[in-house]
Amino acid sequence: MVRELIKNLNQRSILTLPILSILVLGMIGCVFEKDSVSESELLIVKANQELIQSTKNLDIYLENILGLNEEDLATYIFDFRTYEEGIAKGQYFVNNYNFFDEHKLLLEEIEVNNSKALELFDQALNTGPDSVEEEYILMKISVISKYKEAVTISKNLTEKQETFKRYLDNSLSQSMTTCTPCGDVPKAIGWKTAIPADWMNANIFSLKDQISQTLAEAKTIDNEAEEFWNLKSKSKLE
Secondary structure, three states: OOHHHHHHOOHHHHHHHHHHHHHHHHHHHHHHHHHHHHHHHHHHHHHHHHHHHHHHHHHHHHHHHOOOOOOHHHHHOOOOOOOOHHHHHHHHHHOOOHHHHHHHHHHHHHHHHHHHHHHHHHHHHHHHOOHHHHHHHHHHHHHHHHHHHHHHHHHHHHHHHHHHHHHHHHHHHHOOOOHHHEEEEEOOOOOOOOOOHHHHHHHHHHHHHHHHHHHHHHHHHHHHHHHHHHHHHHHHHH
């Protein structure tokens, strides 16, 4: 494309010099414009990209865990009147608790994004940023700290959910054990059970609340950081 442009310019010798001058000046302007973006700013952009991905994944995770009510599921699954109904409700249980591996992978991805973002922000601090950039970076690092806290609580929640799942699995297996003298029917048709409410509150619902609260705090700091950056950037332009 450049060769064609020069070829065409050579065919118009009168216009060649001024147009080439404009092209050269334009290219130089692009170089200077690129150089005007500091190294710290480039690192901040890259770090924010990692942070955005981490935020998206955390939102997905939070939506998933808040959408499942273990207490209702615990009482629902054991309320059956026939063997077939018990099997069907057992399958419902399995279908609703097959997300553990997915959640673990999601949390691992979030940890990777957080680590990359933190590393990039640390690098930006080491480049000698101005006071505005430094304050912004420190606020973003606070967001990452909150995200890491949420991940730690989430891992604890996952362990508690797996404990809960094993309990219900064992209870379901016992309830579905057949009684030979009774004609091979379940021993506990219509049996109903539930996890103690205090255990559910301490090990499931309170952890969900902690995760939700921690992410809300992180987003508040993040919004404040962006408002701070936009305000200072506007002041510079004025």
